Amino acid sequence: MEKLLYTPEGVRDIYDNECKKRRKVLDKMHHVLSLYSYNDIETPTFEFFDIFNRDKGSAASNEMYKLFDRDNNTLVLRPDMTPSIARCVAKYYDSEELPIRLCYQGNTFFNTPNHQGKLNEITQLGAELINDDSSAADAEVISTVIDCFLASGIKEFQVEIGEVDFFKGILKEAKLDDETGNAIRDYIHNRNFFGLDSFLKELSLSDDIKEVLLSFDQLFGGIEMLEKAKGLVSNSISIEAIERLEKVYKALSYSGYEQYVSFDFSLLSRYEYYSGVVFRGYTYGTGDAVVKGGRYNNLLKQYGKDAPAIGFAFYIDDLMMAISRQKIEVSIDNSANIILYEIDKQEAAVKMATSLRKSGRKTQLIRMSKKKQVEDYIEYGKKNHFSGMFFLTSDTSVTVYDFVSEQEQTAQISDIVFCK
Numbered sequence: 001m002e003k004l005l006y007t008p009e010g011v012r013d014i015y016d017n018e019c020k021k022r023r024k025v026l027d028k029m030h031h032v033l034s035l036y037s038y039n040d041i042e043t044p045t046f047e048f049f050d051i052f053n054r055d056k057g058s059a060a061s062n063e064m065y066k067l068f069d070r071d072n073n074t075l076v077l078r079p080d081m082t083p084s085i086a087r088c089v090a091k092y093y094d095s096e097e098l099p100i101r102l103c104y105q106g107n108t109f110f111n112t113p114n115h116q117g118k119l120n121e122i123t124q125l126g127a128e129l130i131n132d133d134s135s136a137a138d139a140e141v142i143s144t145v146i147d148c149f150l151a152s153g154i155k156e157f158q159v160e161i162g163e164v165d166f167f168k169g170i171l172k173e174a175k176l177d178d179e180t181g182n183a184i185r186d187y188i189h190n191r192n193f194f195g196l197d198s199f200l201k202e203l204s205l206s207d208d209i210k211e212v213l214l215s216f217d218q219l220f221g222g223i224e225m226l227e228k229a230k231g232l233v234s235n236s237i238s239i240e241a242i243e244r245l246e247k248v249y250k251a252l253s254y255s256g257y258e259q260y261v262s263f264d265f266s267l268l269s270r271y272e273y274y275s276g277v278v279f280r281g282y283t284y285g286t287g288d289a290v291v292k293g294g295r296y297n298n299l300l301k302q303y304g305k306d307a308p309a310i311g312f313a314f315y316i317d318d319l320m321m322a323i324s325r326q327k328i329e330v331s332i333d334n335s336a337n338i339i340l341y342e343i344d345k346q347e348a349a350v351k352m353a354t355s356l357r358k359s360g361r362k363t364q365l366i367r368m369s370k371k372k373q374v375e376d377y378i379e380y381g382k383k384n385h386f387s388g389m390f391f392l393t394s395d396t397s398v399t400v401y402d403f404v405s406e407q408e409q410t411a412q413i414s415d416i417v418f419c420k
Helices: 016-035 082-092 135-152 164-174 178-189 193-201 207-217 224-230 236-254 316-325 343-358 374-383 413-417
Strands: 046-048 066-068 074-077 100-109 121-130 157-163 261-264 277-283 291-295 309-315 337-341 363-367 388-392 397-402 407-412
Touching: 016 100, 016 121, 016 135, 016 316, 082 100, 082 121, 082 309, 121 135, 121 316, 135 157, 135 236, 135 277, 135 291, 135 309, 157 164, 157 236, 164 178, 164 207, 164 236, 178 193, 178 207, 193 207, 224 236, 236 261, 236 277, 309 316, 337 343, 337 374, 343 363, 343 388, 343 413, 374 388, 397 413, 407 413
Parallel strands: 157 261, 337 363, 337 388
Antiparallel strands: 046 074, 066 074, 100 121, 121 309, 157 277, 277 291, 291 309, 388 397, 397 407
């Protein structure tokens, strides 16, 4: 029986003020998405396995929670929100050619024991902008991320921006096969440049190609770094990638957001569907990015709609950890009151509670137990963050206990009901 009180490894309960603060932060961030005209969408928690298989660049098969329906179809708990959104867009917006803006909030699931100490069930809030392939769209999505950060209360953060096509242009110039290219990408993604150096020595590559690949550990910084990167490459794909980042930076400067962004060409996501601009947002108090995103122009065509897209996802568990460790105050509403009554005053108590609720005031109605004293309910109210308690002493009067000011007074029910 004791085992039933615990959660499985990799998941946890969220309750009390922690849950209230989490919802408050999510509401503020969701408000930002609504200001940018994103429309809410909800997708199923589990879908067919093929929606997320490796061919579509999502999670590896052994990282997913799998189950079977009555027809023996393989289903999975979604490990990633983006493929689900892509499926929906291909189904419900197949003929739409103008911009589609969708936002979501939901949980994703990873079945892996080596998830960098993270939970296996992760809450995400994110957005996707489809049918806009412009650098302006890239910049606006990054602006949305910055505004979400600010809305959460976090002021010190950095959004690092990379460009997958910069790396792909180098691979194409070097005429490397996919297997070799993926190995090089993994070395750079893991920042294992000693291993990369040894790996490159085994390949027949020009010194210029080796030099630029080994320079990825230095290709990060401000806008001036882009000029340095441009001097290392000569292929058109990589140069166009750099020029796109320059346009993105220029558009971000119009919002005054230059202070929040930097560039890093070593940002090469584990998700293979990213195809252009990629970015991650970091802040103090957590060891990993709290938001990840990028452009995925080739993903939707795998579901039947050939359309460009860019999006992002905040990892809410990491974000809340950062907020806590930075001691950022999240104001929550603990304005609820208790109405405590004895059985002979039930009618007056119910009418009082009904009036308070109709006026928008949070009220918990409790019939007093013969086994308890008023002091027990006062302790209960303070422990559960109520602002006060009304104890009916007659059908028209109450004793008011203010838990905030620690005061007690007598009042008429009519005065409380009609007082906002």
